[in-house]
Amino acid sequence: MWKKTLMFSVPVLLGIGLCNPVFARDNYPTLRLAQSQPDNTGRNERDQSSATVTPEDQSSKPADVELTRRIREAVVADQSLSTNAHNIKIITINGRVTLRGPVASDKERAKIVATAEHLAGTTKVDSHLEIAHK
Numbered sequence: 001m002w003k004k005t006l007m008f009s010v011p012v013l014l015g016i017g018l019c020n021p022v023f024a025r026d027n028y029p030t031l032r033l034a035q036s037q038p039d040n041t042g043r044n045e046r047d048q049s050s051a052t053v054t055p056e057d058q059s060s061k062p063a064d065v066e067l068t069r070r071i072r073e074a075v076v077a078d079q080s081l082s083t084n085a086h087n088i089k090i091i092t093i094n095g096r097v098t099l100r101g102p103v104a105s106d107k108e109r110a111k112i113v114a115t116a117e118h119l120a121g122t123t124k125v126d127s128h129l130e131i132a133h134k
Contacts, residue, residue: 053091053098053126064092067120071097074115081108084132088112097125102132 058068071090075081085108088101097120103109109129116125 053093053100055089055091057093058091059093061094064095067095067097068092070119071116074119075112078111078115081111085112088129090116092120095120095124098128099125100128102130104132106131 058064068090071092075088075090076086078085082104084101085103088099088103091098091100097116099112099116103112109127109131112129113125113127116127
């Protein structure tokens with residue numbers, strides 16, 4: 001008996017709630033589009049150059065993979081860094097580390113570079129970290 005009541009009640013209640021024009025209008029606010037779309041054209045053109053190191057260039061040598069892992073682990077563990085800083089690109093090729101991406105401040109950039117230099121060596125880190133503009 002309760003199964004029949006449930007089978008009848010649920011569709012009726014759903015139908016009443018979903019057919020109500022107030023429900024449809026009030027619970028889904030209109031999305032607003034950004035005033036202008038982001039333009040990464042310059043950055044994209046730069047990254048297509050063969051001279052620019054990208055994550056696709058990451059070496060698969062065990063020592064390079066391990067060094068990248070250790071640097072990433074140290075950066076992510078530092079809770080004082082911003083989300084952008086936690087997501088920088090770390091690329092290691094033959095023991096040489098390249099850091100790329102946006103960070104919130106000069107202080108963050110210095111912390112990340114110091115961490116990488118501590119783990120890889122001071123002469124083996126190329127920093128291409130950029131300060132993100134608000």
